[in-house]
Amino acid sequence: MSKILYPPMESPLFEGIKETEFSTLISCLAAKVRKYEKNEYVFRNGEHVDSIGLVLIGSVRVMHEDFWGKTMILAHIEKGGVFGEAFSCADVEKLPVSVVAAEPLEVMLINIKRIVNTCGAACSFHTVLIKNMINLLARKNIMLTEKIQHITRRNTREKLLSYLSSQSKSANSHSFSIPFSRQELADYLSVERSAMSSELSKMRNEGILSFDRNRFELLRKEEDFY
Amino acid sequence: MSKILYPPMESPLFEGIKETEFSTLISCLAAKVRKYEKNEYVFRNGEHVDSIGLVLIGSVRVMHEDFWGKTMILAHIEKGGVFGEAFSCADVEKLPVSVVAAEPLEVMLINIKRIVNTCGAACSFHTVLIKNMINLLARKNIMLTEKIQHITRRNTREKLLSYLSSQSKSANSHSFSIPFSRQELADYLSVERSAMSSELSKMRNEGILSFDRNRFELLRKEEDFY
DNA sequence: TAAATTATGTTGGATATACAACAAAAAGGT
DNA sequence: ACCTTTTTGTTGTATATCCAACATAATTTA
Numbered sequence: 001m002s003k004i005l006y007p008p009m010e011s012p013l014f015e016g017i018k019e020t021e022f023s024t025l026i027s028c029l030a031a032k033v034r035k036y037e038k039n040e041y042v043f044r045n046g047e048h049v050d051s052i053g054l055v056l057i058g059s060v061r062v063m064h065e066d067f068w069g070k071t072m073i074l075a076h077i078e079k080g081g082v083f084g085e086a087f088s089c090a091d092v093e094k095l096p097v098s099v100v101a102a103e104p105l106e107v108m109l110i111n112i113k114r115i116v117n118t119c120g121a122a123c124s125f126h127t128v129l130i131k132n133m134i135n136l137l138a139r140k141n142i143m144l145t146e147k148i149q150h151i152t153r154r155n156t157r158e159k160l161l162s163y164l165s166s167q168s169k170s171a172n173s174h175s176f177s178i179p180f181s182r183q184e185l186a187d188y189l190s191v192e193r194s195a196m197s198s199e200l201s202k203m204r205n206e207g208i209l210s211f212d213r214n215r216f217e218l219l220r221k222e223e224d225f226y
Numbered sequence: 227m228s229k230i231l232y233p234p235m236e237s238p239l240f241e242g243i244k245e246t247e248f249s250t251l252i253s254c255l256a257a258k259v260r261k262y263e264k265n266e267y268v269f270r271n272g273e274h275v276d277s278i279g280l281v282l283i284g285s286v287r288v289m290h291e292d293f294w295g296k297t298m299i300l301a302h303i304e305k306g307g308v309f310g311e312a313f314s315c316a317d318v319e320k321l322p323v324s325v326v327a328a329e330p331l332e333v334m335l336i337n338i339k340r341i342v343n344t345c346g347a348a349c350s351f352h353t354v355l356i357k358n359m360i361n362l363l364a365r366k367n368i369m370l371t372e373k374i375q376h377i378t379r380r381n382t383r384e385k386l387l388s389y390l391s392s393q394s395k396s397a398n399s400h401s402f403s404i405p406f407s408r409q410e411l412a413d414y415l416s417v418e419r420s421a422m423s424s425e426l427s428k429m430r431n432e433g434i435l436s437f438d439r440n441r442f443e444l445l446r447k448e449e450d451f452y
Numbered sequence: 453t454a455a456a457t458t459a460t461g462t463t464g465g466a467t468a469t470a471c472a473a474c475a476a477a478a479a480g481g482t
Numbered sequence: 483a484c485c486t487t488t489t490t491g492t493t494g495t496a497t498a499t500c501c502a503a504c505a506t507a508a509t510t511t512a
Binding site (some may be wrong): 064066072086087088127131134138141144145148161162168220 | 290292293298311312314315316342343367373378379390392394446
């Protein structure tokens with residue numbers, strides 16, 4: 001097996017595993033490295049998937065196609081990111097999505113059973129790997145739940161307040177920066193960018209918050225409204 | 227330890243574990259059974275949680291409170307259901323939600339480390355338990371992703387079509403039943419019930435679909451529209 | 453620095469949703 | 483069967499969003 005020149009050590013999947021253990025790990029997992037051209041399929045809708053993919057170089061798009069053939073981009077996963085983990089861990093028969101190379105791509109494919117089934121042998125890192133896998137799924141779970149929390153709100157203002165409130169909480173401060181541009185925030189909250197912008201302005205005028213570019217500050221507590 | 231009279235064997239967490247192994251399992255996991263009165267807190271916002279909860283009797287509500295003190299019900303978990311798994315598996319410091327007994331409640335609390343760390347000893351079921359845990363997280367992940375797929379659509383019609391399309395796919399038929407009442411479906415898709423009802427009627431008139439109570443049929447393919 | 457590009461804010465008209473109120477149909481209880 | 487309660491469908495009006503078009507500010511490139 002050719003030596004992997006860019007070990008994805010920085011991936012959350014391999015956190016806590018020593019670099020010296022890495023080559024043993026790769027062979028124990030029977031991990032394969034595959035290259036794809038732009039727009040080539042990595043996983044195709046309807047296939048059975050028993051592997052997780054780890055992006056080594058480039059990025060992938062996770063796409064969904066509905067009954068009427070309308071497609072939707074579900075996720076864009078960059079270097080170090082993992083895809084297919086939910087479907088392979090849940091052992092779904094047919095993949096309801098497709099994974100496509102968004103640019104020239106190199107991925108590592110690992111059979112999920114190799115991760116989940118401890119290999120009997122002396123692989124001390126196997127326990128770590130399982131923990132990482134659980135951690136990965138759990139963190140994704142929390143992210144998804146948070147997003148749902150925001151976008152289930154009825155209107156643009158409430159979606160914004162829900163999102164900003166949670167950002168404020170994790171920053172442990174009324175003042176915080178967000179990792180999104182306006183367009184990205186609008187996409188994330190599933191609202192119109194222009195409507196969102198004007199809503200932000202309105203709230204600023206009403207003294208609910210202030211902002212400058214990506215920096216926001218929440219100004220009033222519930223009590224103040226009454 | 228008192229014998230557990232209502233072993234939660236039907237819970238996905240214990241799938242594949244023999245009933246005879248059950249008492250060993252409980253003691254190996256140091257599982258505790260706790261009772262709560264209605265509206266009593268099981269987990270409180272801000273606490274550190276290192277256990278998952280399994281509902282034995284009754285049900286719980288998962289609640290969230292934002293910066294302005296507005297609360298929102300995130301989930302209602304019934305008998306056999308599991309809560310707190312994402313936060314304990316991801317090892318988050320402070321719980322961002324609260325879990326409250328929705329009615330007289332009995333839960334089993336299991337320290338997550340007891341599940342994830344194999345206990346060295348001859349617990350054959352431990353591997354099964356870990357697989358179940360991973361499966362649980364992965365399935366929840368898929369459910370959340372699906373929901374996001376639907377509610378990110380811009381308007382009521384598209385949300386409905388996205389949902390109905392996915393139901394059609396999993397039923398492997400153009401004709402299928404849905405597990406929701408109109409109100410529940412509206413809540414799930416985060417739209418107004420009345421607006422949804424009239425949208426359904428419109429689409430029926432346009433020949434896109436037909437329905438009778440909970441039974442739906444999708445009628446046209448994309449091509450037909452052009 | 454100037455010019456070009458991109459990001460953000462603002463506005464108005466067409467369209468869609470929210471809300472309330474009510475009608476009709478279905479389900480449940482006696 | 484009857485009455486009651488719940489669910490579902492319909493409609494009108496106030497409100498909010500979408501969309502396009504443009505203005506302004508920030509950033510990048512030459």
